[in-house]
Amino acid sequence: MLLSFLPLLLWIAALGSxxxxxxxxxxxxxxxxxxxxxxxxxxxxxxxxRTRVSxxxxxxxxxxxxxxxxxxxxxxxxxEFHNSTSTTxxxxxxxxxxxxxxxxxxxxxxxxxxxxxxVLVAHYDSKLxxxxxxxxxxxxxxxxxxxxxxxxxxxxxxxxWEGMGSDELDERKGVQILLLDGEESFVSWTDxxxxxxxxxxxxxxxxxxHVAPSTYRxxxxxxxxxxxxxxxxxxxxxxxxxxxxxxxxxxxxxxIERRLRELRLFKSSANHPARxxxxxxxxxxxxxxxxxxxxxxxxDNNFMGGFVEDDHVPFMVRGVDILHxxxxxxxxxWHEITDDAEHLNMDVVEDWTKLVTAFAAEWMELEGFLxxxxxxxxxxxx
Numbered sequence: 001m002l003l004s005f006l007p008l009l010l011w012i013a014a015l016g017s018x019x020x021x022x023x024x025x026x027x028x029x030x031x032x033x034x035x036x037x038x039x040x041x042x043x044x045x046x047x048x049x050r051t052r053v054s055x056x057x058x059x060x061x062x063x064x065x066x067x068x069x070x071x072x073x074x075x076x077x078x079x080e081f082h083n084s085t086s087t088t089x090x091x092x093x094x095x096x097x098x099x100x101x102x103x104x105x106x107x108x109x110x111x112x113x114x115x116x117x118x119v120l121v122a123h124y125d126s127k128l129x130x131x132x133x134x135x136x137x138x139x140x141x142x143x144x145x146x147x148x149x150x151x152x153x154x155x156x157x158x159x160x161w162e163g164m165g166s167d168e169l170d171e172r173k174g175v176q177i178l179l180l181d182g183e184e185s186f187v188s189w190t191d192x193x194x195x196x197x198x199x200x201x202x203x204x205x206x207x208x209x210h211v212a213p214s215t216y217r218x219x220x221x222x223x224x225x226x227x228x229x230x231x232x233x234x235x236x237x238x239x240x241x242x243x244x245x246x247x248x249x250x251x252x253x254x255x256i257e258r259r260l261r262e263l264r265l266f267k268s269s270a271n272h273p274a275r276x277x278x279x280x281x282x283x284x285x286x287x288x289x290x291x292x293x294x295x296x297x298x299x300d301n302n303f304m305g306g307f308v309e310d311d312h313v314p315f316m317v318r319g320v321d322i323l324h325x326x327x328x329x330x331x332x333x334w335h336e337i338t339d340d341a342e343h344l345n346m347d348v349v350e351d352w353t354k355l356v357t358a359f360a361a362e363w364m365e366l367e368g369f370l371x372x373x374x375x376x377x378x379x380x381x382x
Contacts, residue, residue, distance in 0.1 A: 020362075020365055020367055021255070021362060021367070022256070022358060022361060022362050022366075022367050022370075023367060024259070024263060026361070026366075026367055026368075026370050027256070027259060027260060027263055027265065027358060028263060028265065029370055029371065030152070030265075030354050030357050030358050030361070030370070031148075031152050031357070032350050032353065032354060033045075033144070033148050033349075033350060033353050036144075036148065037144060037148075037346070037349060037350070037353070039341035039342070039344065039346075040341075042144075044069070044144045044147050044148060045140065045141065045144040047061070047062065047065040048062050048065065048124065048140040048143055048144060049134055049136060049140050049340075049341045050062065050134065051126055051132060051133065051134065052124060052125055052126045052135075053125060053126055053127070053128050053184075054096055054097075054098055054125045054181050054182045054184075054196065054197075055091075055096040055097055055098075058126075059124075059125055059126075059181070062124055062143075063099055063101060063124070063179075063181075066101050066103075066124070066143075066147070066179055067079065067101065069147055070103050070150075073151060074103075074105075074150060074151060074154050076105060076154065076158065077103045077104060077105045077150065077154075077177075078103070078104045078105075078106070079101065079102070079103055080101075080102040080104070081099055081100070081101060081102070082099070082100040082102060082197070082200065082201050082204060083097065083098070083099055083100075084097075084098050084100075084196070084197065084200035084201075084204075085097050085098065086098065086182075086196050086200075088186040088187075088193065088196075089186050089187040089193055090128070090186045090187060091186075096182075096196075098181040098182040098196045098197040098200065099181050099197070100178065100179065100180050100181055100197045100198075100200075100201050101124075101177075101178075101179040102176065102177070102178055103150065103176065103177040103179075104117070104174060104175075104176045104177075105150070105154070105157060105174055105175050105176075106172070106174035107161050107164075107172050107173070107174060108161055110172050110174070111210075111211075111214065112210060112214075112219075112222075113210025113211060113214025113215060113216050113217075113222070114172055114214055114215045114216070115172045115173065115174040115215075115216075115222060116172065116173055116174070116215075116216065116222055116223075116224040117173070117174045117175060117176045117222055117223060117224060118173070118174075118175045118176070118224060118225055118227065118360060118363045118364065119175075119176045119177075119178060119223050119224075119225065119226045119227065120146050120149065120150075120175070120176070120177050120178070120227050120229070120356070120360065121146075121177075121178040121179075121180060121226060121227060121228045121229065121311060121312075122139045122142035122143045122145070122146055122178075122179060122180070122228070122229045122230065123139050123143075123179075123180045123181070123182075123183035123184070123197070123198075123230070123311055124139065124140075124143050124179050124180070124181060125180075125181050125182055125183055125184055125197075126138070126140075126184065127184040127185075127335060128184070128186050130336070130337045132337060133335075133337060133339065134339060134340045134341065135184075135339055136233060136333075136339050136340050136341050136343065136344050137231050137232055137233040137234050137331055137333065137334070137339055137344070138230065138231055138334065138335070138339055139183075139229070139230050139231070139232075141232050141233035141344065141349055141352070142229035142230060142231075142232050143179060144353075145229060145232065145349075145352055145353045145356050145357075146177050146179070146229070146356075147177075148353050148357065149353070149356050149357040149360050150175075150177055152357045152361070152370075153175070153357065153360055153361050153364060153366060153370070156361065156364075156366040156369035156370045156371075157175070157364065157366070157369075159369045160364075160365070160366060160369045172215075173224070173363075173364060173365075175360060175363075175364060176223075178201075180197040180198050180201070180311050181196065181197040182195065182196025182197040182198075183195055183196075183197065183198065183310070183311050189309070194309070195309075195310075195311055195313060195314060197311075198311040198312075198313070198314045198315070199314045201314075202220070202314035202315045202318055203314070205218055205219040205220045206218060206220055206318055210222075220315065220318055220319070220320055223315070223320050223321070224321070225246065225249055225321055225322075225323055225363075226312060226315055226316075226320050226321065226322050226323070227249075227323045227325065227356075227359075228310060228311055228312045228322065228323070228324050228325065228326070229325050229326075229352075229356065230310055230311075230324075230325070230326040231326050231327055231330055231331055231334060232325070232326075232327075232348075232349070232352045233344045233345065233348060233349045233352070234327070234331035234332070234333060234343070234344070234345060234348065235268075235331075235345040235348055236288060236348075237290050237327035237331070237348065238290070238292050238327050238328065238329075239290055239291050239292065239325055239326065239327050239328070240292055240293050240304055240328060241291075241293040241296055241303065242303060242304045242305060242307070242308070242322070242324045243303055243305065243321075243322055243323075243324070244298075244300075244301070244303045245321055246321050246322060246323045247293075247296065247298055247303070248298070249321075249323045250291065250293065250294075250323060251294060252359070252362070253291060253323070253325075253355065253359045254289070254291040254293070254294035255294070256355060256358045256359055256362065257289060257290060257291050257294075257355055258289070258294065260351075260354060260355060260358065261287050261289075265354065266351045266354075267347035267350050267351055268345065268347040268348045268350075268351050269287060269288075269351075270285040270286075270287075270288075271284050271285060271287065272347075290327075290351070290352070290355070304328070307328075308324065308326055308328065310324065310326065312324055325356075
């Protein structure tokens with residue numbers, strides 16, 4: 001990603017679809033990642049914590065990790081690969097492969113062109129320099145968060161859809177995970193040396209109409225909200241609301257964060273029971289919120305817009321509504337060799353994981369279907 005002062009673009013207002021909040025009991029049942037996010041041996045996170053530059057064996061190994069996860073754990077998710085090639089400033093004319101993985105869970109019996117989707121996105125490649133760069137926040141952790149969120153809502157989606165009649169399924173909502181390749185530049189950030197996979201996929205989807213008659217003209221039109229996660233896992237993140245048309249969605253996520261903190265479920269909070277127990281003064285302290293613009297009014301015109309370039313840009317310029325979850329200022333380890341597993345704040349990582357999972361569950365209206373008894377529920381919570 002790159003900071004740049006681009007003009008603020010005006011977008012069509014996001015659809016105000018039906019949205020029912022999760023109960024406190026359901027928020028309490030949102031699973032944490034537990035041992036699966038152990039930086040040495042965790043089944044979800046550890047395999048991503050390696051160099052994974054596009055076109056290298058490390059990159060292919062991480063892609064295979066994702067494929068194995070969905071194939072073995074979430075067989076109801078449909079997997080697709082989007083392949084492209086491009087020369088880079090360091091490839092000496094050779095074309096480098098970029099592979100995006102698309103995992104989709106739609107209501108049973110749906111045609112692809114009739115489903116509007118929540119699309120959760122992160123990039124899985126790492127930067128070429130400095131040598132040995134891991135990219136834990138950028139973006140191994142966001143990728144692992146998406147795997148955990150998909151796994152956490154999968155059984156609830158099945159329960160919900162099995163209990164619905166065909167008339168109830170007329171309002172078809174699905175969820176999609178995009179794990180994008182080639183976000184990082186190879187030399188320096190330009191329009192051509194960055195966002196390789198995102199640019200190729202957005203262009204492909206724009207020119208791939210669904211069969212007629214379909215509710216949505218193209219796969220781009222099927223995106224109800226594009227939620228991009230990046231640079232997550234460092235201490236004390238401050239994430240503003242970047243786009244006025246999706247400020248409503250930002251506020252929905254911020255409301256979930258506030259409730260998780262009030263329920264004492266955020267481990268990085270000074271008011272989490274484990275932290276309170278360690279200090280002499282047991283009184284409550286002020287919360288330092290991740291989503292800092294929760295109180296920003298809808299009519300405010302001071303949104304950052306295109307200030308941060310990232311994988312959303314090729315989709316945004318084609319009219320897709322974007323919720324960008326990336327802290328500003330960027331964490332100190334950004335693009336430094338210290339962006340490794342040892343510099344992660346694992347309490348913050350877990351908090352982001354619960355927040356994103358709860359947001360996805362709320363968006364998919366899973367109240368009453370997330371019962372906290374699924375196979376992958378974390379038993380280690382206080």
